[in-house]
Amino acid sequence: MNNKIAIVTGADGDMGMEETRAVAKAGYHTIMACYCPAKAKEKYRKLIEETGNKNIEVIGIDLANLQTVRHFADTIKEHFGRVDLLMNNAGTLETGQHFTVDGLERTISVNYVGPYLLTRLLLPLMPEGSRIVNMASCVHPMGRLNFPHFFEKGCKGCFLRIWPYSNSKLAITLFTFELAKRIKKLGITVNAVDPGIVDTGIIRMQMFFDPITDLIFRPIIRTPLQGADTAIRLLLDKEVEGQTGTFNRSRKIVNLGKKYTEHPKMLELWERTEEIVKPFLEGSVS
Numbered sequence: 001m002n003n004k005i006a007i008v009t010g011a012d013g014d015m016g017m018e019e020t021r022a023v024a025k026a027g028y029h030t031i032m033a034c035y036c037p038a039k040a041k042e043k044y045r046k047l048i049e050e051t052g053n054k055n056i057e058v059i060g061i062d063l064a065n066l067q068t069v070r071h072f073a074d075t076i077k078e079h080f081g082r083v084d085l086l087m088n089n090a091g092t093l094e095t096g097q098h099f100t101v102d103g104l105e106r107t108i109s110v111n112y113v114g115p116y117l118l119t120r121l122l123l124p125l126m127p128e129g130s131r132i133v134n135m136a137s138c139v140h141p142m143g144r145l146n147f148p149h150f151f152e153k154g155c156k157g158c159f160l161r162i163w164p165y166s167n168s169k170l171a172i173t174l175f176t177f178e179l180a181k182r183i184k185k186l187g188i189t190v191n192a193v194d195p196g197i198v199d200t201g202i203i204r205m206q207m208f209f210d211p212i213t214d215l216i217f218r219p220i221i222r223t224p225l226q227g228a229d230t231a232i233r234l235l236l237d238k239e240v241e242g243q244t245g246t247f248n249r250s251r252k253i254v255n256l257g258k259k260y261t262e263h264p265k266m267l268e269l270w271e272r273t274e275e276i277v278k279p280f281l282e283g284s285v286s
Contacts, residue, residue, distance in 0.1 A: 002027045005080050006235070007122070009033040009061065009115070010090025012040035014224035015135075015198060015231070019087050020056075021047055022232040028085060029055040033072065035062055035090070063090055063114025064100045070280040073121035083125045085235050086132045088115040088172070097159045102276070105154030107161070111168035113151070116175055117277040128187030129241075133234045136173045136192040136247065143170025145265045147272060173247060173256075174266045175273075180245030189244035191234050196220075196249065198227030 006023040010016040011032035024030045024047055032047075034040040037060040044058045061072040076083060091111050098106040104113055119132060126132075143166040146156035150171070154164025176192040183190065197220060230248050234240055246253045247260075263269075 003029065004084040005029050005031065005076075005082055006085035006087070007031045007033055007076070007083055008087040008089055009063065009118070010035070011058075012036075012043045013090070015195060015228040016087075016089045017043060017047070018225045018228035019089055019231055019235070021051060022228075023085060023087075023235060024051040024053040024056055026236055027053065029080070030057070031076070031080075032056065032058045033061045033090070034058055035060070061118075063110040063118070064104075064106050066100075066102050066109075066114065066117055066277065066280050069114055069117050070121065073118060076122065077125060081125065082127060083122045084127070084130050086119060086122060086126070086130075087231060087235060088119065088132070088134045089231070090115070091135055093165050094161055096161070097154065097164075104151055104276070105164055107164035108151060108154050108168050108171070111165070112171040112175070113273060113276060115172060116273050117280055119179070120277065120281060123183065123188070126186075126188050130188045131235055132179075132188065132190040133231050134172050134176045134190070134192045135231070136176070136194050137165070137169035138194050138196060138249075139166045140169040140173050140194075140260075142166035143168075145170065145269055147265075147268065151272070151276065171269060173260060174263050174269055176247070177245055177261050177263075178266055178270050184244060189240075189242065191240075191244060192247045193231045193234060194247065194249040194254070195227035195231065196222045198222045198224060 006028035008016055008020045011020040012034045020030055020032055032040055032044060037058045040058045048054055048056050062068040092107055094107045100106055100109045149156040150167055155167055173192050176190050180190040230251050233251055247256050
């Protein structure tokens with residue numbers, strides 16, 4: 001076992017379990033960042049038994065509450081003092097329009113603003129050679145950044161849950177590209193991954209159109225391990241050492257073109273997000 005630290009958000013979810021299992025097997029002191037730590041305990045014990053790695057811990061985090069994100073980061077700083085791998089895996093696909101204590105639409109907070117803040121808070125703890133992997137999606141082309149609706153309502157116009165989800169995945173993709181440019185000189189890599197359509201708890205058959213969607217996509221749906229495979233590669237493989245600012249699918253880099261790498265609203269997205277998270281960055285480790 002080594003003294004390096006790996007953090008996986010949503011670690012007790014389907015893909016999160018696969019990613020956590022992989023980094024634990026690789027010998028990392030592994031932090032399972034979970035929304036409900038009590039529910040994660042059974043899976044935590046299972047992972048220790050399966051991997052033989054006793055250095056696995058569960059720490060609570062709510063990406064829909066930015067103060068708890070700050071508290072989580074402070075805990076990591078106090079108890080570990082470093083982070084070598086950060087897997088921003090957690091996500092949600094809300095069945096209705098819900099809002100957080102910070103005044104954000106919940107999907108946007110969990111899938112984008114929360115991971116953004118967490119990454120910004122942990123960056124000072126990351127040495128050269130550290131890796132950040134962000135969970136994107138195949139639906140990012142459907143995303144739109146209509147401000148201020150993006151943050152406040154998730155989307156402009158009529159609410160359909162696919163819109164905030166697509167918008168959040170576009171945002172995390174653009175964040176990946178922008179952050180990679182800003183921290184390249186630090187030797188820290190940042191990459192995004194599209195897991196494909198995966199059979200996880202995030203796909204809930206609760207809306208009238210879902211059975212039709214299921215019928216169409218079931219033949220190409222992936223298992224959690226298949227969905228997590230590319231993320232695991234980006235976290236651990238020596239072959240991708242130094243690779244940064246890329247969008248990946250099925251173990252390959254996908255060239256999204258200047259439409260995304262030089263998106264006209266990329267800088268505005270960064271600046272608006274910075275304003276939202278600024279109170280939670282003040283006084284953080286530097």
